[in-house]
Amino acid sequence: MRELKTVLPYFRPYRAPMALGMFLVVLANAFTLVQPYLIKLPIDALTGPAGSDPDAIRGIVVTYAILIVAAAIAGGATRYWMREILNGLSRRIEVDLRNDFVRHLLRLGAGFYSANRTGDLMSLATNDTLAVRQAAGPAVMYTANTVISFVIGLAVMIHISPWLTLAALVPLVALPPLVTWFGKVIHVRFERIQEQFAALSTMVQENLSGVRIVRAYGQEDAQAAEFAALNQGYLQRNMHLAYASGAFHPIMGLLTGAGTVVVLWYGGGQVMAGRIGVGDFVAFSLYLSLLAWPMIALGWVVNLFQRGAASMARLNRIFTIEPEIAAPPAPHRPPGRAAAIEFRDVSFRYPGTDRLVLEDVSFTAEPGRTIAIVGPTASGKSTLVSLIARVYDPTAGDVLLGGVPLPAYDPADIRARIGFAPQDTxxxxxxxxxxxxxxxxxxxxxxxxxxxxxxx
Ligand SMILES: Nc1ncnc2c1ncn2[C@@H]1O[C@H](COP(=O)(O)OP(=O)(O)OP(=O)(O)O)[C@@H](O)[C@H]1O
Ligand SMILES: [Mg+2]
Structure with a gap:
């Protein structure tokens, strides 16, 4: 969960809509939770002395019916607006996050890309940013909604009957451990889905970019079979998650159902004993059922947060990687005129390998001269040229421009001055x-x- 802290700065530009959204959560709940009370009041009136006067009954019923419809309309409209604002906001956060992610990826060097698979990076930019959005939007919204509806709902319930409230809440003590346990199970299963998805997208990406190789070696069927196996695994892992989340709702329903049974039994007794009115009893049952959804949402929210945190952790693993080739704090000004390029005892080995591709290479390319580097295949010609553009830095020795080692310059300045026709287009x-x-x-x-x- 700590990982989600890194999402907070993304909320900063949207503080105003966030505040408005939270206000609407309160308002929407007020409109919803006033409704049982609007049912209780006429019942109280009808069971009182006015209940014997037909005209008075008609007046009361019509008045409250209009009020209830008005509250329902206002509540619906507010809720719609609330979702628009808070979910819209999380989409904007997702866009910002994805922009930052891609901008960061573009800064990272060749070493990073040989160690990370494209498919994994694509799944980070799509699936994981989506999971972060769901934590930043719906999860935040439903948490606020649950908290506020509980505060308002419980206050009214306690006001009606503290003892009945206590009794109705007894089955709910099972809630926190259940939610935590389900949260863990769902989290683990979701992680396994994301892994499989990354493997799946890597496979697709590699097969598409290597489609000529696949064809040339007649590997279409073999690759398709391998893909089908991965895809089947993806289905199984999704089903595995569905079993857990499918069981979650009915179990939550059971708990609220138990609460209702307690209210019927204990509350019914209270009504018969004349300790609470019929209106109170009806309103109470309605409150309990109104609180069922926010309670169920709580479990769902816990796992949205967990998914979001897991995804943010994966994104942060990439965000914290610094480009190995970056500008020094005070970069040297690049030479204004043509300057010599010098290799001084340059040796190079590719990261993660142990063979030197270049060994003690020294030469100087003076301005205005044309130099050809000749050698057999795989002798390191392209590698040598890529060291000039600082695609990599030498393992030993220096490459100098105008007598100054390349790392003293801003790589962007160097690259802007290099014309380069690569071997692979x-x-x-x-x-x-x-x-x-x-x-x-x-x-x-x-x-x-x-x-x-x-x-x-
Ligand atoms: N990204 C890489 N990671 C690891 N080894 C690499 C990488 N790129 C090239 N090599 C290895 O470095 C050696 C030199 O490759 P390089 O492409 O520089 O040769 P070249 O002289 O340009 O060959 P060609 O004449 O085929 O263009 C080769 O053995 C190659 O396998
Ligand atoms: Mg080459």
Whole structure:
């Protein structure tokens, strides 16, 4: 649950709608919880002396009927508005969170991407941000709703009959341990679903981007079978969760049902003994049934919070990873004119491997000179070039620009000065022109784009 604290800053821009939403929760509950009282009052009146006068009866019934309908309409409208505001707010938080997540991902370097699967990252950006939204929106809303309806409802119930209230609440002592236990079970099962979903999306992503390999080796059926197995596992884990959450509602229903039995039995006795009125008794039963839903919601809310916390923890694991290649606190100004690139005793091994791809490489590329690096396949030519753009930093030695080691510069400054035609091409799903003009503003003049095409 502690993980959810990191969501709090996301609420900050939405403090005003949040406050309005909370006010509407109170208002909606007031309108709902006044209704049993509006039923009790005419019953009290009818069972009193006015009950023998037909005109008075008609007047009372019509008046209260109008009041009850008005309260129901006002309550419904307020509740609608409350959901609009609080759920809308959580969607905006989800958008902000996902933007931050993608912005963070774009800052992370090649090392991060070789250690993390794309499918996992996609499931974080979709499934997990969604779970966080549900904790930030519906879960917060229903918690507030439960607390407020209990405060108002219990106050009125105690006002009607403290003893009856106490009796009706006895079966509810089983509630906290039950909710906690279900919460744990549901949490574990939900985690297993998320894991499976990540595996599933990784499989889809890898098969789509490697579709040519799959075809070339005639692996369509084998891959489809493997996918079907993963998918089946996903179904099973979902069913496993459904068993637990399916049992939860009826058990909560049983508890409230037990409360109702107590009220009928004990409250009925009280009415017969003349200690409480018929109106009180009716209102009391209605209050108890009105409190059933917020109580059931409580269990649901606990597990929304737990899912949200688990998802936020997964997101935070990524958020706390700092890019290994970042600007120093006081970056060196890049040289204004063409400057020499020098490799000084550079050795390099890819992270997570133990073979040196480059070993003690030294050379200087003077401005205006053309240099060709020649070597057999897999001798490290592309690797060497990628060290200039600081895709990676050397394991030993230095790469210098204008006599200054690259880490002293802001990598963005360096990269902005490098033209690079990679061996493996990659096209964004946009028109060719936009691919060529990558990095230029959308309004870049035509001849600038044309100049790029010529360079390419
Ligand atoms: N991301 C990576 N992680 C681990 N090893 C890598 C990675 N990229 C390349 N290598 C390894 O580093 C070595 C050098 O690769 P590199 O691509 O630099 O060679 P190259 O000289 O450009 O080859 P080619 O002529 O095929 O383009 C190879 O053994 C390759 O398998
Ligand atoms: Mg190469």
């Amino acid at each position: 990659f096209l964004f799903s946009a028109r060719l022109g936009r691919n060529i003009a990558l990095g230029l503003p959308p309004t870049a003049p035509y001849d600038v784009i044309k100049a790029r095409v010529r360079v390419a």
